Amino acid sequence: MSPGPFPSETQAQVDRLEAADVVVVVPRCGTVEGLRATAEAIRAAAPDLRAVVVHPNTVDDADAVRGSTGTTTLQALPCRLPAVSGLPLPTEDARILFDQLAAVGRQVGAKSYVFAGAVPEGMSSATIQALVHPVIDAQFDLVLPSYARHKFDGLINRSVVYPLTRALFGKRVTGQLGIDFGLSTRMVSGVFDRRNGRGPGGSIWLLTEAVERNLQVCEAHVSAFLPPFETGGDVSAALARVLGSLFEDMERHAPTWQRVRGSQPVRIFGEPGAAADESRAVDASTMVESFQLGFRNLQEIWNRVLPPATLVELGRLTRAPLDRFRLPDALWARIVFDFALGHRLRSISRDHLLRAMTPLYLAWVASFVIEVGEDDHAAAQNRLERLCLSYETEKPYLIARWRWPDRFNP
Amino acid sequence: MWSRVEEALNQSATNVVTEAAGLLPGVIALVASLVLAALVGWLLAFLLRLTLRALDFDRRVSTRGWSDLAPWIGAASPTLLLTRLVTWGVIFIGFLIGLAALDPTLTSQLANRLFGSAINLAMALILLVVGNVLARFLSRSVLISLVNMNVRQARLLSLGVKWLVLILSFAMALDYLGIGGRIVELAFGILFGGVVLALALAVGLRSKDIADWSLSRPQDEGQQEGGPPPFRHL
Numbered sequence: 204m205s206p207g208p209f210p211s212e213t214q215a216q217v218d219r220l221e222a223a224d225v226v227v228v229v230p231r232c233g234t235v236e237g238l239r240a241t242a243e244a245i246r247a248a249a250p251d252l253r254a255v256v257v258h259p260n261t262v263d264d265a266d267a268v269r270g271s272t273g274t275t276t277l278q279a280l281p282c283r284l285p286a287v288s289g290l291p292l293p294t295e296d297a298r299i300l301f302d303q304l305a306a307v308g309r310q311v312g313a314k315s316y317v318f319a320g321a322v323p324e325g326m327s328s329a330t331i332q333a334l335v336h337p338v339i340d341a342q343f344d345l346v347l348p349s350y351a352r353h354k355f356d357g358l359i360n361r362s363v364v365y366p367l368t369r370a371l372f373g374k375r376v377t378g379q380l381g382i383d384f385g386l387s388t389r390m391v392s393g394v395f396d397r398r399n400g401r402g403p404g405g406s407i408w409l410l411t412e413a414v415e416r417n418l419q420v421c422e423a424h425v426s427a428f429l430p431p432f433e434t435g436g437d438v439s440a441a442l443a444r445v446l447g448s449l450f451e452d453m454e455r456h457a458p459t460w461q462r463v464r465g466s467q468p469v470r471i472f473g474e475p476g477a478a479a480d481e482s483r484a485v486d487a488s489t490m491v492e493s494f495q496l497g498f499r500n501l502q503e504i505w506n507r508v509l510p511p512a513t514l515v516e517l518g519r520l521t522r523a524p525l526d527r528f529r530l531p532d533a534l535w536a537r538i539v540f541d542f543a544l545g546h547r548l549r550s551i552s553r554d555h556l557l558r559a560m561t562p563l564y565l566a567w568v569a570s571f572v573i574e575v576g577e578d579d580h581a582a583a584q585n586r587l588e589r590l591c592l593s594y595e596t597e598k599p600y601l602i603a604r605w606r607w608p609d610r611f612n613p
Numbered sequence: 614m615w616s617r618v619e620e621a622l623n624q625s626a627t628n629v630v631t632e633a634a635g636l637l638p639g640v641i642a643l644v645a646s647l648v649l650a651a652l653v654g655w656l657l658a659f660l661l662r663l664t665l666r667a668l669d670f671d672r673r674v675s676t677r678g679w680s681d682l683a684p685w686i687g688a689a690s691p692t693l694l695l696t697r698l699v700t701w702g703v704i705f706i707g708f709l710i711g712l713a714a715l716d717p718t719l720t721s722q723l724a725n726r727l728f729g730s731a732i733n734l735a736m737a738l739i740l741l742v743v744g745n746v747l748a749r750f751l752s753r754s755v756l757i758s759l760v761n762m763n764v765r766q767a768r769l770l771s772l773g774v775k776w777l778v779l780i781l782s783f784a785m786a787l788d789y790l791g792i793g794g795r796i797v798e799l800a801f802g803i804l805f806g807g808v809v810l811a812l813a814l815a816v817g818l819r820s821k822d823i824a825d826w827s828l829s830r831p832q833d834e835g836q837q838e839g840g841p842p843p844f845r846h847l
Binding site: 352353358359360439442483484485493500501504551552555562568 | 765
C-alpha cells in the first residue's frame, strides 16, 4: 500500500513526472475536450511554462495535454481528486488536496500551484497567467481571485465574509469564496504543518492561514465562468455553512485578529473585467416580510445573542415603511459580531443559531437593494466600502465582548 | 365490675405508656439524626458552593446547553442544583439512620421497596428529561425552518410538535412505571390524536400561505413575477 497521498498506480505515474514550474489542478475538467481547452489556455498564457495538469481520472488521454509547442512542456496526471466546489475548503478535503499538491510539487520541483475550479469552457489564458505570475515572478504566496460581478451577486460575501475578514485580518481581499486561487510552495506545505495541530472537521480559509503565517497575499482579476443562478436554493443552509466555518475560523485565530488594527489594500494583478451591470427587477417586500416574521417569532433565540439595544433598533426597523427601510451599517456589523460570539459560546445549538440569522441577513439584503437599486456598479462599490469601514469601526465592540462575554452588556 | 373496668383501663394505659416509652428513644434518635443530617448537609453544601464558584462552574456549564434544561429542572443555576442534591441526599441518609434506630426492620423493608422500584423510577425520570430536551430542540428546529420558509403559522406548528413529543414522553414514562394502565393509554391516544388533528386543521384550513410558498411564490426572495431570480447569495 502506498504510504503517500496517492494509490500505488497513481504514485507510479507521479514518480515518472519530469521537472515542471507549476502544478495546475483542474477538478472539473473531466472530458477530453476540456483537457484540450485547458492545455491551450496554459500554452497561450505562458509558452515557456512547464506545467503538470492534475485532472480527474474520469478521462485518461495524455495526448490531449502532452505536447510541445515551442518550449512549453505539459504533462498530465489523472488522479482521484477530492470534491472541492469552492472556498472555504473542508479541512479533510483540503488536507488530501494539499498533500497531493505537495507530493507532486516535490517530485517536479514546482514553484507555483494553481487551483482552477471554473469549468474549462470558461477558463482563459488570462486566468492562468493571473494566478501563476504573482507567485513565480512576484514571490507572493497566495493569490485570491477578484471577480467582476454584478452588484447583486455574491451577497453573503459582500454583507459578511469580505467586511468581516477585512476588519479582522486587515487585508482588503474580496475573493474569499472564489473557486480559483494560486499558491506558493510555502503556502502548500505550511497549512498542514505538524506544529499546526489542526484536527479534523471545520474548513480552511486560505486568507487567514496566510495572515497567520505572515505570508504574502495578493489578488488577481479573474474572468471566471460563474455557475448559473441558484434555483430553489436554500439561503438558510448556504448562510449556515459559510458563516459556521467562518466563525469557527475566527475562534481558532482569535489571538491573531485581536492584534490587527485597520486594514490595507493588497496588490492586484491583471486587468479588471467589466462587471455585469444589467438592471434586475427586484422586489424587496418579501424579504422585509421575512424579517418581520422572524422578529415576531424568533425573539427567544435572538435575545440570547443580541443585546437589548440591538433588539430595540430592530423593532423600530420592523415598523419602517418600505421605501425607508434601512439597516444601519454599524447595527449590522454588531449583529454579525454578536452572532459570532454566540457561536463561540454555544448559547444554543450552533445550527439553530446560524439558521436563525437568516431573517436578519434578508433584512440587510432588502436594505441594500432598496438603497443601491438604481445606482451603478461604482456607486454600489462605494456603498460597500462604507459598510466595511463600519465593521472596522465597530471592531473594539467585538474585542470587548469576546474577552469579557459576561461583563459587557451595552 | 367498676373495679374491673378501672383495672382494664389502668392496664391499657400502662401498655400504651410502656409502648410509647419504648418508642421514645427511637423517635428522639430519629429526630436527632435528621437534625444532625441537616446540619451536615448544610455544611457540605456550603463547602461545595464555595468550590464550584471558585471553579466558575456555572459559566462552564451554561455554555453546554444548561439554558435548555433549567426551566424544567427548576433550579436557577447548576451550582444551586448540585448543592440542593447534596443537602437532600445527606438528609435522606440521616432519615434512614434514624429509621433504623426506630425499628431495624423498617429500614430493610423500606430499602427493599425503594430499590425494587428505583430502577423503574430512574428510567422514567430519564425518559421525562430526555423527552423535554428533545421537545424543545425539535420545536425550535421546526420554528426556525418554518420562519425561514415564510410560514406565518410557524409558532403554532412548532408548539404542536413540542406538545406531541412531551405527551409521548410522559405517556412512555407512566407506562414504564406501570401507572394508570389502560387509562393512560386511552388518554394518550386521545391527546395525541387531538394535537395531530389540530395541527392538520391549522395546516389545511390556512394552507394558502404554504401553497403560495410552494407553487406560486418566486424561488428566490425578491424575485418578481415571471422574472429571473435577481440574486446570487454565493
